[in-house]
Amino acid sequence: MSRTKRLRPDAEQVGFYLTPEEQLVLQIIRVRRKKRGDDRISQSEIVSDALLILLEKVEGVAKEKIEDLVSDRRAGGSKLKQFPQK
Numbered sequence: 208m209s210r211t212k213r214l215r216p217d218a219e220q221v222g223f224y225l226t227p228e229e230q231l232v233l234q235i236i237r238v239r240r241k242k243r244g245d246d247r248i249s250q251s252e253i254v255s256d257a258l259l260i261l262l263e264k265v266e267g268v269a270k271e272k273i274e275d276l277v278s279d280r281r282a283g284g285s286k287l288k289q290f291p292q293k
Contacts, residue, residue: 214251
């Protein structure tokens with residue numbers, strides 16, 4: 208039985224490194240979410256959730272602002288420069 212793919216179609220793969228302590232933290236969050244019956248238990252989903260919380264609570268940027276920037280970028284009206292893929 209394969210897992211259901213829950214990533215959005217516009218998601219891109221990113222690589223990053225974690226220390227053993229950070230890997231342990233990620234695993235603890237994953238196990239706790241699994242026990243609660245949460246659907247978002249993959250590493251990608253946990254990191255994504257953490258980044259959004261960091262952006263909102265620490266950086267003071269609302270999630271809606273990011274959604275606006277992304278929608279502007281898709282519409283071609285953004286001031287963000289998109290670099291061509293190599």
